[in-house]
Amino acid sequence: MTDRFHIKLAGGNVAFDCASDDTLLRGGLRQGLGLAYECNVGACGSCKFDLVDGEVDDLFPAAPGLKPKERERGKRLACQCVPRSDCTIKIRSGEEYVSDHVPRKMQARLIAKRALTHDISEFSFATGEAAQFLPGQYALLRLEGIGQARAYSMSNLANADGTWQFIIRKVPAGIVSNALFDTLQVGSELELDGPYGIAYLRPQIPRPIVCIAGGSGLAPVLSIIRGTRDAGGLRGIPQLLYGGRGPGDIPDIAAMLSVSGVEAGIHPVVSMPELAPVAAWSGDVGFVHEFVPKKLGQPLTAYEYYLAGPPPMIEACVRMLVAEHNVPSTQIHFDRFF
Numbered sequence: 001m002t003d004r005f006h007i008k009l010a011g012g013n014v015a016f017d018c019a020s021d022d023t024l025l026r027g028g029l030r031q032g033l034g035l036a037y038e039c040n041v042g043a044c045g046s047c048k049f050d051l052v053d054g055e056v057d058d059l060f061p062a063a064p065g066l067k068p069k070e071r072e073r074g075k076r077l078a079c080q081c082v083p084r085s086d087c088t089i090k091i092r093s094g095e096e097y098v099s100d101h102v103p104r105k106m107q108a109r110l111i112a113k114r115a116l117t118h119d120i121s122e123f124s125f126a127t128g129e130a131a132q133f134l135p136g137q138y139a140l141l142r143l144e145g146i147g148q149a150r151a152y153s154m155s156n157l158a159n160a161d162g163t164w165q166f167i168i169r170k171v172p173a174g175i176v177s178n179a180l181f182d183t184l185q186v187g188s189e190l191e192l193d194g195p196y197g198i199a200y201l202r203p204q205i206p207r208p209i210v211c212i213a214g215g216s217g218l219a220p221v222l223s224i225i226r227g228t229r230d231a232g233g234l235r236g237i238p239q240l241l242y243g244g245r246g247p248g249d250i251p252d253i254a255a256m257l258s259v260s261g262v263e264a265g266i267h268p269v270v271s272m273p274e275l276a277p278v279a280a281w282s283g284d285v286g287f288v289h290e291f292v293p294k295k296l297g298q299p300l301t302a303y304e305y306y307l308a309g310p311p312p313m314i315e316a317c318v319r320m321l322v323a324e325h326n327v328p329s330t331q332i333h334f335d336r337f338f
Contacts, residue, residue, distance in 0.1 A: 005083040010052050010090040018083050024049070024056065024091075025078035026103060026193070034097035039065075040079050040140060040196050041151050044336035047078040047091065054087030101132040101195055108141075108164060108192035110184055116251040119170045120216060122155065123180065127162040127192060135201040135227030136220045136306060138335065139164065139194025143179050149193065150176035151337065153220035153308065157227060164192060167219035199306060199333040200224075203231030207304040207331070210296065212288060212317050214243040217308030218251065224306050226260045239265040239303075241295060243288030243313065246275025267295050289317040293325070300325040307334035 003020040007027065018027030025047050028035040037047040042063030048070065060080040078091055108125035115121045133139070133154055140149040156165040170181045184190070201224045209228060211221035225238045244250045250268045257264055269288045273281035284291055293300060300321060307314050314334055321327040 005054075006086040007083060008086075008088045009093070010050075010088050014093075020083060022082065023059070023079050024081050024083060024087075024089065027083075028078075029097075029099070029103055029196070032098060032102055034093045034095050035078060036092040036094065036097055037079060037196075038198060038336045039151060040138075041149070041337070042077055042080045045070075045077070046336065048075045049078050049081075049089045049091035050074060051076060052088040052090055054089075055084040056081040056087060057084055096198060099137070099195060099197075100134060103194050103196055105191060105193045107189050109189050110186050111163075113184075113186065116167065116256075118248055120218075120249075120251060121168060121170070121181065123166045123168055123184075125164045125166075125190075125192060127164065129162055130158070130160045131156075131162050131164050132158050133195035134158075134197075135223040136333075137195040137197035137200050137223075138220065139166075139192050139196065141166075141176065141180075142191040142193065143176065143184065144190070146175060146179060148176065149191075150174075151196070152216070153197070153223070154195070155219040155222045157223060167216050167222070169216040197335050199308070199335045201227045201231065201306070202304065202333070203227070205304050206235055207302060208236035208298075209238040209306065210292070210303045211238060211240045211306045212242075212292065212309070212313075213240070213307070214288060214309030214313045215249075217310070217313075218242060218253070220308045221306055222253075222256065225257065225264050226262050229260070229262050237263050237265055239267065239295065241267045241269065241288050241291055243269045243271065243309070245272045246270055247273065247281045247283075248275060265295070267291060287316065288313065289320045292317070292320065300327050301331075303327075303331070305332045307332065311337070 004017045007018050008015040016031040038044045042060045042065050045065035106127045108127050111126045112124040138151050138153040142149040152166045155167045171177045213221045253266050269284045273285050
């Protein structure tokens, strides 16, 4: 039987119960608390905390989200620690971390898989309950026999049928992605835990939307663009700038959106046109962030931005938007997976 422990937040009267097989972060989020986080896999450091009292097990002592000096001072990551007793912790929190949908663990069955490029595929799963999430959020997928869970963003929209779709890139050294591509067959099951993420569509903000993505970062921005169809108050057609190394890395985004009945301005960019498998590339060449000022008709401060993709791309985009064009950071949304 799974034990449950009482976790108290230092400096107040807030507390929650956490199962011994759940992390402190997810245990708190499941009970509607706004504990600070982003990536959920030990990479970003947003959920760092101090253990004031009690005992925990650290599942990932070498997680890159903490610097060596932070570890020396006793800092830990709530997304990588499970309780071994009642605890008191000191952790940052805020309303911005409270999701409309409390994350849940579910069994999910693979119902379809189709290739989009040479190393990116769309995976469709079905659960026994409605798929509830906000456009742009992600879930954790855990396969039997593989201890680590991996975060992947949904590319579809919430639905009563319980369908969860993910656009996943096969990473050469990726344990989970390789298992998904090479081992998981239609009909196979895995654990789906979600939704998570703070870079979701803000339909209450009337500024026109610009999405900037690369690689499997296409998934959350597709969900966001699809979500604009039913979101009132958004001005203009969403713009999507998508970057890849070569032409073979660019999927048919227009076809994917047309199935959903959504219109968007699509601007593919490649950094290495010489990788064209057959015909020469006639489109834009360079890094995707370089084309943002060239493709938009208004000053960059007039837009709301959603970013998803490799960390260097995210960093370059944020630097360009904030330092070069004075875009307020509050208008830029992304989950850090560094």
